[in-house]
Amino acid sequence: MCETLNKDYQLCEEIGRGRFGVVYRCFSAVSGGDTFACKSIDKRLLSDPIDRDCLDKEPKILHHLSATNHPNILHLYNLYEDDHYLHIITDLCDSASLYDRLTTPLSEPSAAAIFHQLISAVNHCHRMGIAHRDIKPDNVFFDSRNKLKLGDFGSAEWFCGERAAMRGVVGTPYYVAPEVLLGREYNEKVDVWSAGVILYIMLAGVPPFYGENVEETFEAVMRGNLRFPTRIFRSVSPEAKDLLRKMICKDVSRRFSAEQVLRHPWMINGGETRSMNDPT
The missing domain is CATH 1.10.510.10 (Transferase(Phosphotransferase) domain 1)
Incomplete structure (x- = not known):
């Protein structure tokens, strides 16, 4: 797990799972315990160039949209990356989809x-x-x-x-x-x-x-x-x-x-x- 991520956030239970990663509930040690979601993507599972392109593009698009802080678009707060994983910190949406x-x-x-x-x-x-x-x-x-x-x-x-x-x-x-x-x-x-x-x-x-x-x-x-x-x-x-x-x-x-x-x-x-x- 990314060392910087562990300093900033405490990961809790798994709340979702997809083809390439896991979503965790987490809370911020810096802001006094505010809760967020952490989407952790295993880059080693992305053998398809299209999947790799999506991995590169999604954080950039979220960052672009988050700058305007629209209330009905998932907000990107932080991004962490190491050799094997990409970790995306966003709003926590723990109600039913x-x-x-x-x-x-x-x-x-x-x-x-x-x-x-x-x-x-x-x-x-x-x-x-x-x-x-x-x-x-x-x-x-x-x-x-x-x-x-x-x-x-x-x-x-x-x-x-x-x-x-x-x-x-x-x-x-x-x-x-x-x-x-x-x-x-x-x-x-x-x-x-x-x-x-x-x-x-x-x-x-x-x-x-x-x-x-x-x-x-x-x-x-x-x-x-x-x-x-x-x-x-x-x-x-x-x-x-x-x-x-x-x-x-x-x-x-x-x-x-x-x-x-x-x-x-x-x-x-x-x-x-x-x-x-x-x-x-």
């Missing part, structure tokens, strides 16, 4: 309260020139005050200047945008598609595109045939369905930006159903 919370459909006001925090985080990333590229409930966390934190920027990418367009198949089957699967160049609106899928699941309890296996799910995503089954969406407002259509839109030129999502009447009204001027 959004994935764990989506056991039943949510009311529209409840969904809107969560979704506003998520889209605010996504919009901030985009304004900073960063696309997350793996928006899914598993990467949406909550701290002890129940504040949403968007995390896991391992697939994130810069988009600005000459790198405005991105390539590469990244993401998760239910949530990935069709242009990613088609191998085309794409922009930051892939995050809007993924966030729209999350909103659909929050309101319906099921994803909009799925199949018996990964291949069938990808085929459904690429068709992009968005439906609102009456049995499931009977009590969902026209305003919510309008927003979903504008987020889960296969035509990228017509798909909303994150900023447009924030200005949609359903978002402004906090999920309370009111009449719309333009019910498309």
Whole structure:
């Protein structure tokens, strides 16, 4: 374990585990016992160049975002590295993730309260020139005050200047945008598609595109045939369905930006159903 890390933080119990490392609860010996999370990554397990690139990129992106201290983005506090490990100190999010919370459909006001925090985080990333590229409930966390934190920027990418367009198949089957699967160049609106899928699941309890296996799910995503089954969406407002259509839109030129999502009447009204001027 890194000697400097041990001087600054006391590592406690394991609270998570992934392919390349372990997440621990820890507390700061310097600040009087404030609690944090320590993500310890074993660099020896990163034989793939893509994985190594992610290891190099994620701390830089988190550091860039943390400089602005957005309340709904996981904050990077410290970074330690030795020959074998990279240790990332971040906010402690020890409440259930959004994935764990989506056991039943949510009311529209409840969904809107969560979704506003998520889209605010996504919009901030985009304004900073960063696309997350793996928006899914598993990467949406909550701290002890129940504040949403968007995390896991391992697939994130810069988009600005000459790198405005991105390539590469990244993401998760239910949530990935069709242009990613088609191998085309794409922009930051892939995050809007993924966030729209999350909103659909929050309101319906099921994803909009799925199949018996990964291949069938990808085929459904690429068709992009968005439906609102009456049995499931009977009590969902026209305003919510309008927003979903504008987020889960296969035509990228017509798909909303994150900023447009924030200005949609359903978002402004906090999920309370009111009449719309333009019910498309």
